[in-house]
Amino acid sequence: xxxxxxxxxxxxxxxxxxxxxxxxxxxxxxxxxxxxxxxxxxxxxxxxxxxxxxxxxxxxxxxxxxxxxxxxxxxxxxxxxxxxxxxxxxxxxxxxxxxxxxxxxxxxxxxxxxxxxxxxxxxxxxxxxxxxxxxxxxxxxxxxxxxxxxxxxxxxxxxxxxxxxxxxxxxxxxxxxxxxxxxxxxxxxxxxxxxxxxxxxxxxxxxxxxxxxxxxxxxxxxxxxxxxxxxxxxxxxxxxxxxxxxxxxxxxxxxxxxxxxxxxxxxxxxxxxxxxxxxxxxxxxxxxxxxxxxxxxxxxxxxxxxxxxxxxxxxxxxxxxxxxxxxxxxxxxxxxxxxxxxxxxxxxxxxxxxxxxxxxxxxxxxxxxxxxxxxxxxx
Amino acid sequence: xxxxxxxxxxxxxxxxxxxxxxxxxxxxxxxxxxxxxxxxxxxxxxxxxxxxxxxxxxxxxxxxxxxxxxxxxxxxxxxxxxxxxxxxxxxxxxxxxxxxxxxxxxxxxxxxxxxxxxxxxxxxxxxxxxxxxxxxxxxxxxxxxxxxxxxxxxxxxxxxxxxxxxxxxxxxxxxxxxxxxxxxxxxxxxxxxxxxxxxxxxxxxxxxxxxxxxxxxxxxxxxxxxxxxxxxxxxxxxxxxxxxxxxxxxxxxxxxxxxxxxxxxxxxxxxxxxxxxxxxxxxxxxxxxxxxxxxxxxxxxxxxxxxxxxxxxxxxxxxxxxxxxxxxxxxxxxxxxxxxxxxxxxxxxxxxxxxx
Numbered sequence: 001x002x003x004x005x006x007x008x009x010x011x012x013x014x015x016x017x018x019x020x021x022x023x024x025x026x027x028x029x030x031x032x033x034x035x036x037x038x039x040x041x042x043x044x045x046x047x048x049x050x051x052x053x054x055x056x057x058x059x060x061x062x063x064x065x066x067x068x069x070x071x072x073x074x075x076x077x078x079x080x081x082x083x084x085x086x087x088x089x090x091x092x093x094x095x096x097x098x099x100x101x102x103x104x105x106x107x108x109x110x111x112x113x114x115x116x117x118x119x120x121x122x123x124x125x126x127x128x129x130x131x132x133x134x135x136x137x138x139x140x141x142x143x144x145x146x147x148x149x150x151x152x153x154x155x156x157x158x159x160x161x162x163x164x165x166x167x168x169x170x171x172x173x174x175x176x177x178x179x180x181x182x183x184x185x186x187x188x189x190x191x192x193x194x195x196x197x198x199x200x201x202x203x204x205x206x207x208x209x210x211x212x213x214x215x216x217x218x219x220x221x222x223x224x225x226x227x228x229x230x231x232x233x234x235x236x237x238x239x240x241x242x243x244x245x246x247x248x249x250x251x252x253x254x255x256x257x258x259x260x261x262x263x264x265x266x267x268x269x270x271x272x273x274x275x276x277x278x279x280x281x282x283x284x285x286x287x288x289x290x291x292x293x294x295x296x297x298x299x300x301x302x303x304x305x306x307x308x309x310x311x312x313x314x315x316x317x318x319x320x321x322x323x324x325x326x327x328x329x330x331x332x333x334x335x336x337x338x339x340x341x342x343x344x345x346x347x348x349x350x351x352x353x354x355x356x357x358x359x360x361x362x363x364x365x366x367x368x369x370x371x372x373x374x375x376x377x378x379x
Numbered sequence: 380x381x382x383x384x385x386x387x388x389x390x391x392x393x394x395x396x397x398x399x400x401x402x403x404x405x406x407x408x409x410x411x412x413x414x415x416x417x418x419x420x421x422x423x424x425x426x427x428x429x430x431x432x433x434x435x436x437x438x439x440x441x442x443x444x445x446x447x448x449x450x451x452x453x454x455x456x457x458x459x460x461x462x463x464x465x466x467x468x469x470x471x472x473x474x475x476x477x478x479x480x481x482x483x484x485x486x487x488x489x490x491x492x493x494x495x496x497x498x499x500x501x502x503x504x505x506x507x508x509x510x511x512x513x514x515x516x517x518x519x520x521x522x523x524x525x526x527x528x529x530x531x532x533x534x535x536x537x538x539x540x541x542x543x544x545x546x547x548x549x550x551x552x553x554x555x556x557x558x559x560x561x562x563x564x565x566x567x568x569x570x571x572x573x574x575x576x577x578x579x580x581x582x583x584x585x586x587x588x589x590x591x592x593x594x595x596x597x598x599x600x601x602x603x604x605x606x607x608x609x610x611x612x613x614x615x616x617x618x619x620x621x622x623x624x625x626x627x628x629x630x631x632x633x634x635x636x637x638x639x640x641x642x643x644x645x646x647x648x649x650x651x652x653x654x655x656x657x658x659x660x661x662x663x664x665x666x667x668x669x670x671x672x673x674x675x676x677x678x679x680x681x682x683x684x685x686x687x688x689x690x691x692x693x694x695x696x697x698x699x700x701x702x703x704x705x706x707x708x709x710x711x712x713x714x715x716x717x718x719x720x721x722x723x724x725x726x727x728x729x730x731x732x733x734x735x
Contacts, residue, residue: 134401163428165427165428167427168427199622199623345624363623364623364624367622367623367624368623368624373579374619374622375617375619375622375627376579376580376581376617377424377577377578377579377580377606378398378577378578378580378605378606378609378646378647379398379400379577379578379605379606379647
């Protein structure tokens with residue numbers, strides 16, 4: 001069956017009213033018909049580009065103007081379950097402006113702003129990522145730690161689960177970029193819901209705020225000392241935590257994944273488990289890497305790690321989006337991690353390098369790393 | 380303050396409820412049954428939150444007497460380290476046994492599933508020859524019988540370990556246990572009814588067993604929900620079809636107190652079970668025959684009849700038909716909710732065929 005856009009193109013007369021009716025019928029955009037996704041923009045321009053973050057497809061795809069109209073379109077094929085972030089670039093007088101799709105209300109925020117989002121066939125935002133009024137909420141308190149090995153005070157937010165009790169001992173989750181996980185990956189709702197549903201054990205989470213993350217995250221001695229020593233000692237003294245590395249997990253995404261792995265590598269056995277999401281594990285087998293100077297210390301670390309991985313933890317959950325440039329590096333990391341004797345679980349998703357991808361993987365990861373008592377508890 | 384006099388004979392029935400957290404029905408049930416006098420409460424399944432029972436006390440109009448089994452057990456194990464060590468050793472043994480049972484159960488369930496799939500025509504493009512249906516049915520029935528035999532074997536093995544522990548350690552004869560058991564006996568003597576809350580089912584069962592309360596509950600009116608209902612049945616069945624990241628099969632944990640015969644209770648079943656998967660529900664129903672799998676969701680309540688069957692008291696509790704569909708229990712306010720099923724209005728859950 002012809003796609004909606006093709007039916008429109010064949011329509012006569014193809015006047016303004018016909019386009020108005022078409023857009024009204026097919027709101028919101030883009031139009032998802034099985035694996036075919038039609039992106040649209042309407043207006044006067046010299047050119048319009050779809051700018052997306054799908055590694056493997058050409059970075060910018062031209063929208064075509066339908067003759068006699070001001071409607072532009074491009075069709076992209078997306079496998080079922082895909083979730084894609086994008087912007088439209090509108091070019092006028094040689095100047096391109098990147099905008100969010102005005103006909104698409106779905107947005108994904110990140111520290112750099114927000115992108116429009118396309119949900120391919122079969123993708124649904126997991127309901128456990130949304131606030132559930134029936135779930136008992138945990139709460140978050142803020143602290144500033146002075147005298148850190150990083151030379152300045154560092155803010156740390158602490159998530160305490162619902163029905164927190166000082167007389168009980170809790171496992172610990174240390175989250176790199178915890179503030180971003182809260183803002184962009186709905187971490188509090190996720191923890192509240194999964195703990196309430198008994199899928200994840202009640203836990204305490206330390207949500208770190210980075211300084212210069214591109215400097216501190218790639219195998220930085222001061223950062224590792226802060227996380228594995230200073231922060232842990234502080235938390236252990238202040239909160240009722242299990243004094244057992246198996247009950248501690250260190251996690252992070254992107255450069256935060258590098259920070260997690262490099263910290264655990266420097267302090268083997270300090271954390272029983274790792275949660276590495278889309279880790280920026282760039283490496284070079286020979287010659288120079290081509291990711292720019294920001295990655296120099298990352299590559300230096302990952303090359304050293306690949307040479308001598310040791311056994312940084314007991315369990316590691318690795319996730320990565322298939323549409324990320326880092327998929328190759330993450331896939332390469334899996335057999336290496338397995339060879340260390342660690343228990344490894346690896347998950348891929350048809351998504352990109354973004355916070356909602358990382359959010360959507362949290363249930364599988366946390367339920368595996370901190371299994372809740374749902375098998376034995378019937379409330 | 381003395382209780383008001385009642386001319387009605389005391390009610391000694393058994394009522395099992397759905398979860399009480401979001402849609403509490405306990406106050407209504409207490410009123411419906413006209414329960415008089417004090418109500419002993421067992422909240423040991425809440426573990427260290429056992430004493431946080433303000434809502435429960437309100438539901439019982441202040442007539443609740445919390446037996447504090449969890450706190451008592453903590454005191455017992457603190458005061459009698461030898462008993463604690465023996466208990467831990469027994470629990471370790473039970474955990475090991477459960478793992479071995481699981482090891483054996485997995486392949487049996489897998490075989491049942493594969494046989495069930497053989498009943499269906501092969502998907503297009505799959506080079507599978509259709510096997511004669513009667514061959515598949517016979518093997519399927521035998522496979523389910525084998526799984527049931529393993530379930531029964533496991534219950535017997537768990538019971539044997541518990542019996543051996545009690546014969547060897549004699550927990551009920553140890554002074555600190557006797558002290559608490561005596562106090563509990565006195566408290567219970569004053570309470571014609573007992574309410575047992577949900578929570579951690581193994582903790583709850585262990586605490587009741589530690590103080591030998593099973594026989595003392597036998598002549599009481601019992602109202603229980605979720606894990607509390609599970610421990611009152613003959614076999615405690617653990618289940619959850621939606622465990623993230625893994626496939627799970629229902630398993631027997633232990634023999635229960637067998638005070639509520641004839642059913643396997645499935646609390647919060649709509650959330651926990653894939654009730655629409657007929658093959659899966661057929662297996663669940665068949666494994667636990669002759670007991671009837673009964674769902675207890677929010678708002679549901681069932682009551683035991685004079686003939687040791689169960690009727691709906693509130694809501695629309697369902698039972699698992701041998702065919703893997705759900706029927707509503709007699710007495711329910713709701714008609715049969717399975718649009719695909721034939722008319723089951725006159726259906727007797729206790730007289731249905733064993734395996735479809």
